[in-house]
Amino acid sequence: MRYxxxxxxxxxxxLELAAEAEPASPINQAMAQHISTVGALVSARARAMVEPDPAALTTVLDHAPTTFADFVQQNLPRFADSTACSRLRH
Structure with a gap:
């Protein structure tokens, strides 16, 4: 994975094209516009609005946070049918 x-x-x-292509998708035109606007505002910031606090997150979740890599590994079957995952396998 890379940025x-x-x-x-x-x-x-x-996002708008994805919304048009799949009407049943949770992403619609308004959501596409909202997500991209918020994303642009967040990416313009020099630092996070709230510093990460794994201890506080552990308290809220009642278990340690899961890393992204662990989450993907644990849920790989759920991603197996996606186009992105099929491209990664080839």
Missing amino acids: VHIPAATWRRE
Whole structure:
């Protein structure tokens, strides 16, 4: 996995196209516009609005936070049918 900067306008258009292509998707035109606007505002910040606090998160969750890698590994079957995962396997 690697970071790739996507301009806000490009991301917005990709989300809008995804919403048009799949009407049953939870992403609709309004959501695409909202997500991309919030994403652009957050990415413009120099630092997080709230510093991560794993101890506080552990208290709220009543268990230690799961890393992204562990989450993907634990839920891999749920992603197995996605286009992105099928591209990764080939």
